[in-house]
Amino acid sequence: MTDKRRVFQVGEAMIRPDALTKVTGTEKYAVDGYAPGFMWAGVKRAGVPHARIRGIATQAALEVPGVQAVLTAADVGGTNRQGVVRKDQPVLADERVRHCGDPVALVVADNPAALAEALDRINLDLEPLEAVFDPEAALAADAPIIHPDHAQGNALFSARICTGDGDSALAACDSVVEGCFEVPRQAHAFLETENGWALAGDDGRIEITVSTQTPFRDRLEVAEALGLEMDRIRIIAPYCGGAFGGKDGINVQSLLVLAALRCPGRPVKMWWRREESFLAGVKRHPARLYYRLGASSDGVLQALSARIYFDTGPYDHLGGVVAALGLEHAGGPYRIPHTDLQAWAIYTNNPISGAFRGFGVPQVAAAMESMMDMLARKLGTCPLALRVKNALVRGDRCPAGVTRQGTIGLSTCLQTVEQHRLWQSRHEWRAAAGPHCLRGTGIACVSHGMGYGPVVPDAATAGIELMGDGRFRILAGVVDMGQGNVATYQQMAGDILSQPSENFVLVLPDTDRTFPSGSATASRTTYTFGNALIPAAEALRKRLLARSADFLMIADPSELTLIPGAVRHLPSGKELPLAMLGRALNAAERFATHHYRAPVSREKGTDDANLRLHGFPHAIFSYAVHLARVEVDRLTGQVAVIDYLTVSDCGRIVNPRLFEGQQEGAVAQGVGYALFEDVIARQGRLQTNDLATYILPTAADMPAMETIAVQTAEQSGPFGMKGAGEIGIDAPAPAIANAVSDACGRRLFRFPLTAERILTALSESGSHED
DSSP: OOOTTOOOOTTSOOOOTTHHHHHTTOSOOGGGOOOTTOEEEEEEEOOSSSEEEEEEEOHHHHTSTTEEEEEOGGGOOSOOEEOSSSOOEESSOOSEEOSTTOEEEEEEESSHHHHHHHHHHOEEEEEEOOOOOOHHHHTSTTSOOSOTTOTTTTEEEEEEEEETTGGGGGGGOSEEEEEEEEEOOBOOOOSSOSEEEEEEOTTSOEEEEEOOSOHHHHHHHHHHHHTOOGGGEEEEOOOOSOOTTTTSSOSSHHHHHHHHHHSTTSOEEEEOOHHHHHHHSOBBOOEEEEEEEEEOTTSOEEEEEEEEEEEEETSOTTHHHHHHHHHHTTTOSBOOSEEEEEEEEEEOSSSOBOOOTTTTHHHHHHHHHHHHHHHHHHHTOOHHHHHHHHBOOTTOBOTTSOBOOSOOOHHHHHHHHHHSHHHHTHHHHHHTOOTTEEEEEEEEEEEEEOSSOSSSOOEEEEEEEEOTTSOEEEEOOSOOSSSOHHHHHHHHHHHHHTOOGGGEEEEOOBTTTSOOOOOSOTTOHHHHHHHHHHHHHHHHHHHHHHHHHHHHTOSOGGGEEEETTEEEETTTOOEEEHHHHHHHSOTTTTEEEEEEEOOOOSOOOOSOHHHHHTTOOOSOEEEEEEEEEEEEETTTOOEEEEEEEEEEEOBSOSOHHHHHHHHHHHHHHHHHHHHTOOOOEETTEESOOSTTTSOOOOGGGOOEEEEEEOOOOOTTSGGGBOOOSSHHHHSHHHHHHHHHHHHHSOOOOBSSOOHHHHHHHHHSOSOSOO
């Protein structure tokens, strides 16, 4: 049993303080909000991929008993446009619809039955328009244009990075491999689907409680889209029931405020069913990647050419930023002197793509790490040795031409894998396979940039206060979507103030009560907010000791120390309870705050201002090497992942238990991405629209997992840590693909690696890797 007075220091495995309320079901999420007299809101979806709106018949819907309002784009007072970089997504579609899930009309009703009937009664007069569903076809000169006001046509974003002699250096390489890879659209499949509730009060303010990763940015977007003053909007973000990037942006927020404004004094709730979440929510970008990689005969990488097409769907929704990060990581964590890297985020009439854990890196890692194994096979060398020979070290330029600085534990990660029993015994394990069973071992080597990049400020402000009961209140403006960052804040502050976690109260993100601290994205949450919290806690500690010295009439505050619940004078043993101190001090003395802004790369890396705006280049990177062991059933084509090893450099580990959970959760998502998950859209229409048709891995599909941390000490990081939230999702797909290739002697270029695709590959003669 845990001692409630125990102070967990940074580096210890502390149980999450929110664990009990979550496992017992007493924690309240946004979806649990049911205020008295609440109403239901819902939207009529377009149902077609591309069309001009000629008319919307709403009168029949208004006549349904219990219906309070039916709203269209004409009722939106502001710009009616949402988005972070490019504001191109309407709150309610006005002139045209651009995908099947576009909202066309908003209904507010007293109960779900009235809402459903009213939505059925709305008739849309839509003139079909020619649509485009293939991202490369969308770039053709004669392709239908999805946003006529966009000067670059269907190319939402495009950028090119060339270093050395570019791809012309491939001609001089002794060995060259090439491939075209297809990676799928992936659903976040969070437990709590998009939802929230809103209330317009008598004072003219609107309060929204919503499941989101970005409350402060949401407030700005909603205000502009609806033509409201920002101070009229308050957004509260309780614990989030999963997000993984899928709630990095507006979904229900503007619709809820629009509904609440029409029905003041009554709370309005919107909660997307799973089918609606599949239809209208964002997904991981599907991508097509053309790669050519060359090396000298001794295995030294010389040249890389990559063309990467991200299908962003009909709206930006951070698609340009995803493509930019993918471009930056396209060459992996290697020294390659000559590169020609190009990436596009392309408008189509497919479902919306957006942020998903990894943010463009899993797509390019799947291609690049497959290419590394293909090259090793062609050179007749060990795939791990090839990576060791070419791995980045501090001071090297990465394939995007930018110097990697800070801590780089990549070589140590590779050495750890090389010495591990799973790698050492791979040949014996493979030879011991039973009848109709093929065994293989694969590895993948990745890096992941942290934060927003050089242009958008990556900042946070932390506040901490001693309360009258002797506990400390932390004002945490960054959402905890399940990753446990709130627990980490308590552990950091507890270490500094010598207090157990029970002595802390967390104020979760609330635009009225907490400070703007950026989004819960980009592997930057603990790094950025932690760097704000630590100085705030240290400032408060010094102030409390100084004032305690006054109360105890002690000349030297250095003779005092904080202990759980009190301040102790070490020479005499006298103690001053923190509750007494909290009641004695005024509000200003009891409170400390600190603002922090993360460092950025001092290298420009490019003269392309648009690429820099979208986040290139990053300054701080985490690194990892993953190993997967698989068994392939040659009769069915099914793949079972048997063992899995992650070795990661994420700086110093604040809480090993949380770190292990992060990496294991990422591997679980990666197993799905590699083997099962594929949101299929044909002609823009979803074929996988619920969890009965969308295949997710279960506990039965999970391998035995081992997590190892290579603990470097990042000088700029809080207690020496770096981001750990995304690095774990980048490597599973290529590690598993390389293991399957090792088992079968065949290279599959299309993910997921379904049993059908593997059986087809096994039935074909020859090798796909030559």
